[in-house]
Amino acid sequence: MISGLENIASFVLLGSGIIFLLIGCIGLIRFPDFFTRLHAAGLIDTLGAGLILIGLVIESGWTLNTVKIIFILFFLFLTSPVSSHVVAKAALTSGLRPWRAEEDNGTSRSKEELP
């Protein structure tokens, strides 16, 4: 009975992780700007990877593999926000401006001006 419960929990976690991964990838393709794409990539890094790895933790039980997956999760949660923040800050300091839905004032540059 416990084993059946574990299977169901790991199934649900892996399935929801896959769904978040696909949503993040569709956002990475379809969003219009770098900063909006950063939002989609953050979804992949935190929720998709986290749910899939927690599902694998439940699948593996209490072994050495659990410790390894928890280490992977720890390093992923430590490094992916740092790299996202660094890339966003470098893009902002190099002159990229966030995309606006409508260019009503002249301060925000349109997307076509940038390479």
Add this chain to the structure above:
Amino acid sequence: MNIMPAAMAAILICMCLTLARLLLGPTVFDRLLAANSFGTKTVLFLALIGFLFDRPDFLDLALVYSLINFVGVIAVLRYVTFRKGSDVKERAE
């Protein structure tokens, strides 16, 4: 009822989409973001391979990949940022 092959197929589809963004991203930061995301998906794919084929050695590879991915992104970003003419506005002119 085994979901792991489906998960691996979904991760492969996501890798193809990320590779498309990496190839046609307008700025270098889009490409860098796609490379970072591709590294995260590589880690997930290696962990799933280790479980599906019952070889837990792949988890060590996934751990190393997750660290090298971070260091690689920081190194490439440093090269891109502190380079002459790295300003996007300057290059557009």
